[in-house]
Amino acid sequence: MPLWRRKSFWLALSVSWLLLILLGVFPLRLAVPPGPLPGCSQGWPRWLDAAFLQSFSQSETLPKDAPQLSQAPRGSSCTWGACFDTSKCKGNALKIFAHSPAGTTTEAHRRILDSLEGSRYYALSPTEACLHLFLPSQDHTCGPLPPYWNGGRNHLVLSLYPAPCTRLGQAMVAEASPSLDIFRPGFDVALPYLPEAHPLQGGAPGQLQQHSPQPGATLLAVAEEKGRWRITDTHASTCPWGKHCEQDPGLHQTHPGETLPNATFCLIPGHRSAASSLLQALQAGCIPVLLSPRWELPFSEVIDWTKAAIIADERLPLQVLTALRDMLPSKILSLRQQTQFLWTAYFSSVEKVIHTTLEIIQDRIWGTSAHPSLMWNSPPGALLALPTFSTSLKDFPFYHLQQGSSPESSFSALIWVGVSSEPLLKLIQVVAGSRYCAQILILWSSEKPPPDRWPETTVPLTVIEGRRKASDRFFPYGDISTNVILSLDAHSTLSTSEVDFAFVVWQSFPERMVGFLTQNHFWDEARGAWGYSTEMANEFSMVLTTAVFYHRYYHTLFTHSLPKALRTMADDTPTCVDILMNFLVATVTKLPPIKVPYGRQHQEAVPLAAEGPGPVPEPQPLAQDCFSRVAAGFGHMPLVSSRVRLEPVLFKDPVSVQRKKYRSLEKP
Amino acid sequence: MCASVKYNIRGPALIPRMKTKHRFYYVTLFSIVLLGLIATGVFQFWPHSIESSGDGGVEKRSIKEVPVVRLPAASPIPERGDLSCRMHTCFDVYRCGFNPKNKIKVYIYPLKKYVDDAGVPVSSTISREYNELLAAISDSDYYTDDISRACLFVPSIDVLNQSPLRIKETAQALAQLSRWDRGTNHLLFNMLPGGPPDYNTALDVPRDRALLAGGGFSTWTYRQGYDVSIPVFSPLSTEVALPEKAPGPRRYFLLSSQMAIHPEYREDLEALQAKHRESVLVLDKCTNLSEGVLSVRKRCHQHQVFDYPQVLQEATFCVVLRGARLGQAVLSDVLQAGCVPVVIADSYILPFSEVLDWKRASVVVPEEKMSDMYSILQNIPQRQIEEMQRQARWFWEAYFQSIKAIALATLQIINDRIYPYAAISYEEWNDPPTVKWTSVSNPLFLPLIPPQSQGFTAIVLTYDRVESLFRVITEVSKVPSLSKLLVVWNNQNKNPPEESLWPKIRVPLKVVRTAENKLSNRFFPYDEIETEAVLAIDDDIIMLTSDELQFGYEVWREFPDRLVGYPGRLHLWDHEMNKWKYESEWTNEVSMVLTGAAFYHKYFNYLYTYKMPGDIKNWVDAHMNCEDIAMNFLVANVTGKAVIKVTPRKKFKCPECTAIDGLSLDQTHMVERSECINKFASVFGTMPLKVVEHRADPVLYKDDFPEKLKSFPNIGSL
Secondary structure, three states, X not given: OOHHHHHHHHHHHHXXXXXXXXXXXXOOOOOOOOOOOOOOOOOOOXXXXXXXXXXXXXXOOOOOOOOOOOOOOOHHHOOHHHHOOHHHOHHHOOOEEEOOOOOOOOHHHHHHHHHHHOOOOEOOOOOOOOEEEEOOOOOOOOOOOOOOOHHHOOEEEEEOOOOOOOOOOOOEEEEXXXXXXXXXXXXXXXXXXXXXXXXXXXXXXXXXXXXOOOOOOOOEEEEOHHHOEEEEOOOOOOOOOOOOOOOOHHHEEEOOOOOOOOOOEEEEOOOHHHHHHHHHHHHHOOEEEEEOOOEOOOOOOOOOHHHOOEEEOOOOHXXXXXXXXXXXXXXXXXXXXXXXXXXXXXXXXXXXXXXXXXXXXXXXXXXXHOOOHHHHHOOOOOOOOOOOOOOOHHHOOOOHHHHOOOOOOOEEEEEEEOOOOOOOHHHHHHHHOOOOEEEEEEEEOOOOOOOOOOOOOOOOEEEEEOOOOHHHHHOOOOOOOOOEEEXXXXXXXXXXXXXXXXXXXXXXXXXXXXXXXEEEEEEEOOOOEEEEEOOOOOOEOEEOOOEEEEEOHHHHHHHHHOOHHHHHHHHHOHXXXXXXXXXXXXXXXXXXXXXXXXXHHXXXXXXXXXXXXXXXXXXXXXHHHHHHHHHHHHOOOOOOOEOEEEEEOOOOOOOOHHHOOOHHHHOO | OHHHHHHHHHHHXXXXXXXXXXXXXHHHHHHHHHHHHHHHHHHHHOOOOOOOOOOOOXXXXXXXXXXXXEOOOOXXXXXXXXXXXXXXXXXXXXXXXXOOOOOOOEEEOOOOEEEOOOOOEOOOOOOHHHHHHHHHHHXXXXXXXXXXXXXXXXXXXXXXXXXXXXXXXXXXXXXXXXXXXXXXXXXXXXXEOOOOOOOOOOOOOOOOOOEEEEOOOEOOOOOOOOOEEOOOOOOHHHHOOOOOOOOOOXXXXXXXXXXXXXXXXXXXXXXXXXXXXXXXXXXXXXXXXXOOOOXXXXXXXXXXXXXXXXXXXXXXXXXXXXXXXXXXXXXXXXXXXXXXXXXXXXXXXXXXXXOXXXXXXXXXXXXXXXXXXXXXHHOOOHHHHHHHHHHHHHHHHHHHOOHHHHHHHHHHHXXXXXXXXXXXOHHHHHOOHHHHHHOOOOOOOOOOOOOHHHOEEEEEEEOOOHHHHHHHHHHHOOOOOEEEEEEEEOOOOOOOOOHHHOOOOOOOEEEEEOOOOOHHHHHOOOOOOOOOEEEEEEXXXXXXXXXXXXXXXXXXXXXXXXXXXXXXXXXXXXXXXXXXXXXXXXXXXXXXEOOOXXXXXXXXXXXXXXXXXXXXXXXXXXXXXXXXXXXXXXXXXXXXXXXXEEOOOOOOOOHHHOOXXXXXXXXXXXXXXXXXXXXXXXXXXXXXXXXXXXXXXXXXXXXXXXXXXXXXXXXXXX
16 A cells, blocks of 8 residues: 555544544534524423323313312301392392491491481381391490391491401401401402591592693602601602612602692502502592502402502512603503592592492392493493493493494484473474484373374374373383483474484483573572572573483483482472482583573573473572572582583574575574 | 444554554444444434433423432422412512513423332323413413523423322422422412312412412412412313304203213202203213213213204303312303303302403302292393303403413413503403404593683694784784693794794793604694693684684583584595595584694693504605694594584685695695595594584574673674
């Protein structure tokens, strides 16, 4: 073998050896790309034999049958199904009887009992009740248990303030800010921690005057002892609370005099004694930031607190602060509005708190026909939206936007025939002439028997025999087939154009009353009471219900939610019905009614004022009296004034009448 | 490994023989070395095949090869679950820390096989579902492979079903996990808890502070706000496709399909059937099925055989009764079939009850009231039943249909607790897609009339018509409720007039200079705007009287969520051209108001600038037109409400050409405006504008009433 060949052979051999050794000792890593493969995530492996894995339930041997059912738990572990007997509530209607309180009757007890009496759930005798109210005494004696106690079954122990004796037998407990450890969800009811001077009725409105926070408004207020608030400048200090950072007293001012915080967010510490600050924040429209609350939020069973408050972890001060600072304006806007809605709907008075508690219990009894969550959590709130009216949200005047539905396109005319039966012919023709009219109902309230023959109309005409009471006109008659009602008096004079236009306007404002003639309320300094006037004015706050469009739902609300005392009063003074209905609708909408034009020729002929011919310049003293009594009955003044009248787009414009849709409105 | 072994053995033996001159040896030697080299090379370059346990790349290997961990008999056992645990007591939130995305990070422990001292496995390694569950978490945004950055830890120890588990050893296996720390921030998934004879409603494995996602909680074992109640997954849902069935009345009113039912309950059900005959169907397992037929897929009533779960689609209501356990897989089948579940299981915590509103999709009947069930159900109106059927199917599609859906919903719930300010709302959890598309949530939903004292800020957009601008400023400054005047100077080539030349007015006047001549500058949310009400007014609108402007502001106060403007316009559907058309003639209807003179809430400025859908904002700036139409679309879309046109029609000198110099009401202009409407309608995907037939005037407008007693006498003067 030539030398060069041998040399090259040796060379090749040694190189191969070297390579072999190198590769063996330091395995080449080139094959595996460093880091994750593009498109593949690192993580849980894809097993080659994954397809052969057994299902988790495969190895399960089905028990032959269920084991003996355990006894219903008692006392501390009560649930609604186990500890409340719904069969005692006839027709699923909650009736509550209040036993006289244990021990001395305190001011708090009296307020509870007062608000209960105004409720539609109030029972006069213990035998008709399916829920018994027990008011525990504030001292440690716990008091004697009431008769019918029955181990606490179907009892509600209610205490507006923390009381020593609440957990008794199988009774439900409704107490202020219960600790999370003892609260039984779905059985107990968490109440708000009310201040001592909380109004019994009505209550102060929310303090929010505008939707969005004022520019430059303080971001943060921190709840301190005794309902005080500390305003904190978050831009200077990075940590306004907690022990995790140093506090510099120079960076914040304390306003001991201020009882309500004026800030965008209100920090509320988690301990139970801070619970009373929640209501202050709600009233002030300051978004509550609850730091790991150790107490159950009020009415948490039905109220979606995430829509009005932020429940954050107290251990992450910086993170919470950053999140508050960076919060989108849209979120702040909706949280602020929700605080105000909740305050007005459920918390502003003792009466509302008590009624909400009962409404929650009634909802449990109703089961499937309870208020849907949307009713609890959007205006006007569950106390003013009765699920007995309908279980479909689309039937109510308030939820069209959320439901993506639109109001109905036809109405029912309800004509009330009172003492003086005028010729109805013309009115029926005018109403039937409207292309939106679906039916005409004659509510016969006269002593005389109704005529046998009625004029021929294109729409069905039904006669209802009234009970000759003024409140008849707002009774939810089953014959009413549409959701919109045009309520009329026999002596009303209208034109078809007016009816058509008013109806089209109503479709834009389905929750309000749309009327022709208006009245105005004012504070009468001389009498020291509310008064009202029917004079022509630049403002109005009520519409006469003798010619008005509104949603059928208000009939149900009028009949089933108004306190009986008010309805009786309305029956005694017919003009009062009008006022009562206006108060009711204003309480629900918080907005003024809508006024549409009314031909002057009618105004001069016969006024739409209720009962009695001839113009009534000023309401009779009786009616004025009624007005102030209704205002007192509501506990606050719900009426809102408007300076606007809605008219056809071309109303009295200098164009040819031929181009106008509602021509008869143009007549001088 | 193989190659290096070869080298070790052969190598040293061959070296001494290298000096021999036998060619045969050389050749053999060389080939061996070459072979070795090739073998090594092949092994090195073969992708993934030799990659053993580690953290790089997606692995493909067999479950049989997972590392084995021996648990000494004396290794520690965690304490039993702490019933008082809450997020703020048992959960270490510091591990989650600040996170701009507001997402928790979840780590999954690698799979191991646990054996006891005797080498006997503690359990079967992993079930199909748990493997799917971990894969789903691993594929999600929550996953991290960095244990030190994780906020939540998911063990790969499968406890979905308690029955095959050896309780003590499983607990020991949990306790030896590297970050166990009393179970803090550890999440266990369990669907079938308890075991005979008394079937606990939560996993019996001691787990200390670990969170439990459990499928059968009762009120006594469920730690509200800490544990997560999850469904029991039904393997049938992957096997059988049940197409969605339209809601409505079905063949049977009430159906019971479960096989293992307590005899007492079966008696109750059969009594119902005897009473209501045709409308109730109570099924049981089949006793006389031929070989090879899957018994889980058949149900029988007397001798009639039904396919399961298809038969569920024939019923309006389906009974979901507690068995030995509270959580039943049949709930998932029932929802899939769009049948409304009638849940009879006292104290049962329904799946995801923390976020799902079960009242909308189910009926809960107390066990005691089982015999009244039929009449309870009959009292539900048909419309509500249909809603519930739709809702039931939607719950299944969103949260029940796959292991992945269950895993992600669980993590989302925990995520929402840790980042509450970024939490998903009730509507997002509960509203079916059809409702989400059609519903409108007005950003200004609170009925509120802002106080008059707040006043409004007038914003005048101007380019260089100084004389006309000054006239507008003088006129507007006469309005009592004006609180500030802002001039947006849109001309970059020319400086605004000197301060001394501006009209002297009683309110602050500010001039904002813009960087670019864009129409959208008019709608920018300037810090200078302190009032909620904004009056947008062009620099040539001099014909509006003080009364008219003041009245406009009053109208806005009564309708603060709407655009309240003076000249009104209408959109119409052109049937010939099959598209939208812009109309500015004297019509009986309006659907838009021009923003050359309009009041609106300043929040809409924020929306216009930052939340305008699609490319509309840029499109408007590029075309120098239609910013007002865009604003009308935007407001109508978010509020679902119509505009309010105030006061009678006036002779506006040239209302259309306010922003565009010299352009008159000619044909091209109308075509352009029509184009805008069509463009915006396509971007919004709908026509949000609402047509109304009314306008707003003062209460006593044109009434026979002394003019001097009217609040706004000077309205409609030409």
